[in-house]
Amino acid sequence: MSVRYVVIGAGAVGGTIGGRLAGAGQEVVLVARGAHHAALRDHGLRLRVPEGELTYRLPVVDGPDALGALRADDVLLLAVKTQDSLDALRAWGPAPVAGGGTAAERLPLVCAQNGVESQRLALRHFRRVLGVCVWLPSTYVEPGVVSAAGSPLTGILHLGRHPHGTGETARRIAADLEKAHFEAPVVPDVARWQYAKLLANLGNALEALCGPVADERAAAFFGRVRAEGAAVLDAAGIAYASAEEQRAVRGDKVTLVPLDGVPRGGGSSWQSLVRGTGTIEADYLNGEIVLLGRLHGVPAPLNELLRRLADSYARERRAAGSLPLDDLLALEREAVARA
Incomplete structure (x- = not known):
């Protein structure tokens, strides 16, 4: 089944992941606010990476109402700062999904954020939560522009179900990320990373x-x-993973x-x-x-x-x-x- 990624928080991390997924042929919707939203809408996402500046003209919305009903094949990727998570969860959890039900009931939510708190918050709202250990050097340069200087990989994103486990959804998302300049190990103990x-x-x-x-x-x-x-x-x-284990994986x-x-x-x-x-x-x-x-x-x-x-x-x-x-x-x- 084709997957659409709805990137909630298209800043440094979200913009980079969304842009790289779009460049690999995935359908992507960006969610942003203010001047960043306006720049993405008017000029597209400008992603500066080692191979140059890439521009992606992607749908951009400022919230679930602007997107309309979500699709049953959507994956919500939460990439806001943790202090903004609760507002995002409250906004997107009740969003309707085509065919019935809400995002919180039916769709997977992937927390691509620093720290460990967001996925605990997410479990209060969403039934299916995945955590990501984000090893992704990236920068919000200016409205509409993000950069990621990593090479040959843009980043390494360990992921798995929260609080533990793997599953087909995690493997499917990892396969998409692996096509998009990331390494994405699926692990049963993502919290350890x-x-x-x-x-x-x-x-x-x-x-x-x-x-x-x-x-x-x-x-x-x-x-x-x-x-x-x-x-x-x-x-x-x-x-938690040891420094030696991390070095062995990341090299x-x-x-x-x-x-x-x-x-x-x-x-x-x-x-x-x-x-x-x-x-x-x-x-x-x-x-x-x-x-x-x-x-x-x-x-x-x-x-x-x-x-x-x-x-x-x-x-x-x-x-x-x-x-x-x-x-x-x-x-x-x-x-x-x-x-």
Whole structure:
């Protein structure tokens, strides 16, 4: 059966996946808002990748009402930031599907997002939820334009049913992704890969606050943040893929290539501060470690510090990279002393 992908959140990750799927011959609908929606509608999706800039003229809507009844063969791919997930789930869950029923009752929802919270939220609304461990370096450049510098693969997307399992739907989606410049292993324990990625993403707030982690002191600070996160996961009994296992799977399959017209930038949290969105993912990255630490009696002062700072910088629309590292390290000493 032919599948149509409805990409809810056609930003860096969603736009890249949607564009690559469209380039492989899949039917794709993009969901976006504001200036990005207008640019996609008027000029198409411009995807900057190592082979050049590719333009895809795809249907674009700003919500389920604009799309009309969904089809029984649709796959909903959720790629908004986690802080926007609940609004998206509430909007799309009740959407009608041709032949009867709603999206929440009948359609698979694929959570292609950082962290682990969105798929837990999704299970409150959708019967069929799949998780993805998103290893996909990508950037929202400007309205209508996204970039992905990975080569020879654009990204690696482990996927599986949430909370566990595989199934025909996961295998079918993986086959489509494999035709579209991705490697897409179908695994019965996708959460194990997502928690490993979560540990890496604990540095997103550091990068957003202080800039790229190039300074040895910044790298050492991130090492302490990550070690704190690993201690919390261990105390909670949560399994995660080891660094060695991740390196063995990824190898040099996703090597970043400099792209013309794409400024060197940072990850998703950095991009949130640059764009002045007013929100940031730290509540669901560092905040996940804080939550688990409190549940299992393990202090997580460094992750709590990063969560709090990132949230305030986003809310106050402060500039990305504007916190001096010396100031952060001074705050670290205070946080550890209080813990």
